[in-house]
Amino acid sequence: RRNPTALVLLVYAGSFAEKTYEWSSEEEESVRKAGPVQVLIVKDDHSFELDEAALNRILLSEAVRDKEVVAVSVAGAFRKGKSFLMDFMLRYMYNKEAVDWVGDYNEPLTGFSWRGGSERETTGIQIWSEVFLVDKPDGKKVAVLLMDTQGTFDSQSTLRDSATVFALSTMISSIQVYNLSQNVQEDDLQHLQLFTEYGRLAMEETFLKPFQSLIFLVRDWSFPYEFSYGSDGGARFLEKRLKVSGNQHEELQNVRKHIHSCFTKISCFLLPHPGLKVATNPNFDGKLK
Template identity: 55%
Template sequence: MVRQKVGGKQAQILRVQDHCIELDQDVLQEILLNDRIKDKPVAVISLAGDFRKGKSFMLCFFLRYLYNSGSPVWLGSPSDPLRGFKWRSGCDRHTTGILIWDEVFLVNTSQEKELAVLLMDTQGINDDKSTIKESAAIFALTAMLSSVLVYNLSQNIQENDLQYLQLFTDYGRLAQQHIIGEPFQKLLFLVRDWYHVQDAVFGIDGGRKLLDQRLEVKENQHPQLQDIRKHIRSFFTEISAFLMPHPGLEVATGASFDGQLSKISEDFKEQLLQLVPSLLAPENLIPKVINGRKVTCQQLVIYMTTYVHMFKQDTLPEPKQCSR
C-alpha cells in the first residue's frame, strides 16, 4: 500500500526581515533536538537555484519516496494529489528563506545503525525582491549545511549558473575557513526541462556528458572562466548531474493541476524513478560530515546557529568581492 498522506509539514527556520537573515531557534530546536533523533548522524538533502523552477514540486516526490521507503511502487496512484512542501504554478516567488520538513526520517543503512534524513527547501535566487547579499547568504548556508546540494537549473548548465555557484560557494567558504579539505560535500546539477536529447540523453549518463563539457578547462578559455571551473571542482567532494525532461504542458499551465501522476509525462515519471532513489535509497544516503566527523542533529543546530551569526556580523566582504 502506497502512503499518499504526509505526516509532517514544512517549517520555516530562516527568514529574511528588512534584508537581514533571522534564524528561528525555537522551531529549529523543536525539530532537531527531539530525543528520537538528536544523537543520530544526519543526512541533509537540499534544493537551491533560481526561483520558480520547481524546487518545492520536486521535493514533494522526495517526501513521497521517504514515506514509502522500500516500496517498488512508491510513486503511487495516478489520481492522487502531490502533498508536502507548498508549491504552485505561476511567475511570482513562493518559497522564502529556508524551510525544512518537520518530520525527520530515520533510515537504516549498511554503514549506520540509523541515519536521520532531513529535507531542506530554499528561497530561489534571481528574484526581484532579494539583494545579492541575501541570496548569497541563503545559498551559502544551504551549501554549508547540506550533505547533498541539488542545484536546480532550467534547460541547461549555462555560464551564469557556474558564475553564481562559484560566487555564492566562495562566500560560504570564507565563512568556514576552519574546514580542512573541501568545504562542501556532494553537488548535483539537476537540469530541468532538458530538450537536447540528441546531444545528451535524460538521466545520469546524459548529465555526466553535459557536466564534463561544461566544467572542462580548455587552453583557449579566458583565465577567469578557467578559474571558475577549477574552484567549483575544488569546493565539492563529489559533483554529478542529472537531466530531467519537461513534466508536460498541463503541469506548466494547468490552473487546477495538483500533482496527479496521470497528468505528468511518462518520460518525467520514468526519470523520477531513477533520480529519487539515487539520492535517497539507504545505500546512497550521505551523512553530513564536517572536518572528517559525522554531524548529529544536535550538532547541526549548533553549526547552523554559528553560521547564521557569522553572516549577520557583517565581517564578510560583499559577495561581489569574492569572485575571482
C-alpha cells in the same frame, strides 16, 4: 567522526547528548502533524533570523538527537520547481519500501507549498518537520532532513539575500541539488562560484574542500540526442561543461577550478520536460494521471 552537516547544525541547536528541550503542548502537536517548518526567516529589512526553537523541536527529539545528520537541500533560481521537486522526494521517503513509491496517480502532490505562476512562493529556509531514519550500507542509521530554500534572483531579494540563503543551505547540506532550467549556462556557474565563495569564507575554510555533494539537476532537458536523460547522460554532459582547457579564457578556467575545489563529489541528472499540461495549467495540483 560526526557528520560535518551535524556539526554545523549543532552550532545552532546545541549538544544532542547533553541538552534537553521542554516541549509545550502546541509544539508536541506540531511535531505529530508533519509539515514544513520555517527555520531561517528573511525580514523586511533584508536581515536574517534563525528560529532556534523550531530547530530544537526537530533536532532534539528522542529519535534524532544522537544520530548523524544527512541534509538534502534544493537551491536555485525562483519559480523553477524546487518545492515541487522536494515534494516528490517527500513522497519517496514516505513510500520508499513500496515497489511503486509514486503511489496513487490520482493523489495531489502535497508537502512543501508549491504552485504555478510567476511570483515566488518559498522564503528563507524551511525544513520538513519529520526526520527520516535511513539505514546506511553498514547498518548504521542516519537522520535525513529535507530542506527547501528561497529561490535566487526574485524581484524582492538583493544579491546579498540570494547569496546568503544559497551559501547557508550549501554549508549545512550533505547533498545540495542545484536546480537549473534547460541547460547549465556560464552565468549559472558564475553564480555558483559567488555563492560557494560566500560560504567558504563564512566557514573560514580556504584550503580543504568545504562542502560535500553537489548535484546539477537540469530540468526540461531538450537535447537527449546529444546526452541521454538521467545520470549517465548527465555525467557525460557535466564532464564536458566543467572541463578546463588551455584555450579557455582564464576567467572561465578559474570558475571551473573553483567549483571543483569546493565539493567532494559533483554529479548531474538530466530531466525531460513534464509537458505543457503541467507547465501551463494554473489548476494543476500534481496528480500524475
